[in-house]
Amino acid sequence: MRPHITLSPKQLGLAMLFVALGGATGTLIRDLGLKINLYTIPRGSATYELADWTHQIPWVLLAINTIGVFVATDLLRHRLRHHDPNDPMRLLLVTGFLGGLTSYSGLFVDLAAIWHLTIGGCLLVAAGTILSGLFAAMLGLGRHRRRA
Amino acid sequence: MTLMFVSIAGAVGCVVRYVFEYLVRRNHPTSRPWATVAANALGTGIAGYATYRLIGTADAQLRTVVLTGFCGGLTTFSSALAVPAILQREHHWGYAAALITTTPLLCAGMFVMGMSLAH
Numbered sequence: 001m002r003p004h005i006t007l008s009p010k011q012l013g014l015a016m017l018f019v020a021l022g023g024a025t026g027t028l029i030r031d032l033g034l035k036i037n038l039y040t041i042p043r044g045s046a047t048y049e050l051a052d053w054t055h056q057i058p059w060v061l062l063a064i065n066t067i068g069v070f071v072a073t074d075l076l077r078h079r080l081r082h083h084d085p086n087d088p089m090r091l092l093l094v095t096g097f098l099g100g101l102t103s104y105s106g107l108f109v110d111l112a113a114i115w116h117l118t119i120g121g122c123l124l125v126a127a128g129t130i131l132s133g134l135f136a137a138m139l140g141l142g143r144h145r146r147r148a
Numbered sequence: 149m150t151l152m153f154v155s156i157a158g159a160v161g162c163v164v165r166y167v168f169e170y171l172v173r174r175n176h177p178t179s180r181p182w183a184t185v186a187a188n189a190l191g192t193g194i195a196g197y198a199t200y201r202l203i204g205t206a207d208a209q210l211r212t213v214v215l216t217g218f219c220g221g222l223t224t225f226s227s228a229l230a231v232p233a234i235l236q237r238e239h240h241w242g243y244a245a246a247l248i249t250t251t252p253l254l255c256a257g258m259f260v261m262g263m264s265l266a267h
Binding site for chain 1: 151154155156157158159160161162163165166167169170173174177188191192194195196199212215216217219220221222223224225226227228229230231232233234237248251252255256259263
């Protein structure tokens with residue numbers, strides 16, 4: 001099937017609505033997730049003030065991004081495989097929801113914060129991010145291979 | 149209230165990214181996701197600018213709306229890695245490798261550029 005790549009203004013408006021709905025939901029969930037603070041748990045009477053760079057690692061965002069890559073790969077490879085890029089389901093789930101849920105820019109904001117403490121650590125986290133994403137993508141592909 | 153603004157900003161970011169993708173695809177019918185790369189680079193650049201521009205202001209709400217909301221919606225990590233993985237499976241090895249390596253480098257460059265513009 002040849003994908004219909006040109007949309008009428010009405011179709012484009014509808015497509016943007018799907019993307020906006022998915023994106024709003026995804027962004028909301030990410031924002032709520034990022035509010036989880038792993039390190040300011042009060043111990044005893046005082047709240048720990050932490051200078052260790054490892055406490056700057058954005059574990060929540062890393063987890064969100066990794067899960068997002070896995071789900072996106074799985075969807076694009078399996079369920080939405082033959083859907084064209086303007087398919088409503090794909091717009092809602094992949095372009096909107098998963099696009100809003102995962103973030104590349106947030107990663108760089110956090111990496112910059114680590115960079116000011118340790119450059120080596122920053123590069124290590126950056127490499128880990130890409131590798132975990134690749135691993136998740138491979139998992140997403142692999143699940144399909146077993147099913148086929 | 150902030151939550152609502154963050155969601156709306158995220159939705160706007162996503163729609164901007166989609167319009168990028170749509171316009172590129174309409175003019176160059178291809179499965180190659182350079183519009184996503186451009187959206188990621190642009191979003192990271194804006195984030196670099198905003199991080200350092202808003203560092204002095206105590207307005208945490210504005211920071212969250214711009215950074216987590218708009219920039220977060222404009223950029224995507226899921227498509228940035230899922231699409232190369234699928235291209236690789238379709239034997240476009242070089243293309244997949246190029247996408248995976250250029251996206252972070254380009255984004256890092258844009259982030260630093262945004263940062264230096266804010267100073």
